[in-house]
Amino acid sequence: MKLIVLDRDGVINQDSDNFVKTTEEWIPIPGSLEAIGRLCQAGWTVAVATNQSGLARGLFDASVLSDMHFKMQCLAMDHGGRIDLIVHCPHGPDDGCDCRKPQPGLFRRIADHFKLPDLSGVPVVGDSHRDLHAGMLLGGVPCLVKTGKGQRTLQNPLPPGTQVFDDLSAVADHLLGKTR
Template sequence: MLSAEKLIILDRDGVINHDSDAYIKSLDEWVPYPSSIAAIARLSHAGFTVVVATNQSGIARGYYDEATLQSMHGRLIALVEKEGGRIAHIAYCPHGPDDECQCRKPLPGMLHQIKRQLGLTSLKGSWIVGDSLRDLQAGEAVDCRAVLVRTGKGIKTEAKGIGLEKAHVFDDLAHFVDWMITTNQ
């Protein structure tokens, strides 16, 4: 039985792969950070369940379609599995910021979807790792512990200093994973 304390929820762009203000619109533009795939596999090996929750408003904006998004996620899953790891679920919001959906972070809709998908009654004590305040706010709404990484938009988010009082801050996903595995042995 999965416990929420062993659940790690990752944002995608800026945490796992390079981000772009022009959006990641194709498989060729989806480029993982050098250490992120191995870091995800290490979490799996250490008994953590890894999921992804990602806003993908580029779909609503017409920059790419769901088939393109699925090809990116397929590549992510294949790379992680090649390293011996596993991603249990990928939740994404295809809506734009003005669509008034309940899934777009900072709202917690995707996190509720993950909770249902994994058969959990609560996400309290799980971890959310993001590079923006909206990632952490979505996690806070469902009692996740917050982690900000300095990759992607993380340095700018950290510089603002707003809403980070409870967040752990790491240079990147690999440094968080090092800490997480060391403190949970």
């Protein structure tokens, strides 16, 4: 199985320091949904692992999150893609859970869902250190995108072996052996 794990905010859709709280605020990054479509058409399985502390903060509820994910799924399908699994952490930063990135709980759930012992060799795409570190704990290959908080993340040392890309489309190009 060719599996890729994506962060959501800042990788697939525009991020906000004030949180993405509504389906109207969920705006795809140009080229991201097309990239998911190209990956799926080439036989890749796409999973999303996302921290959603806005739930714990009371900024939106589970129904709104479900609506955002439905919108993401529909737009991915419009481009010939699909997201096979979406896992999220609903907890706040001080809740002490094992699923909030940089903890590996979301990635363990993905590995378990696909009946994998770990995520060895699986590209883990994010725009922050916590995305990269969480995936690496299960053997994932860290891929930083410069979208979202990616430029800010570049200001600090990256985990060894991190590959850096302009955006999700560039990640897809790399994985599919294309140049832009």
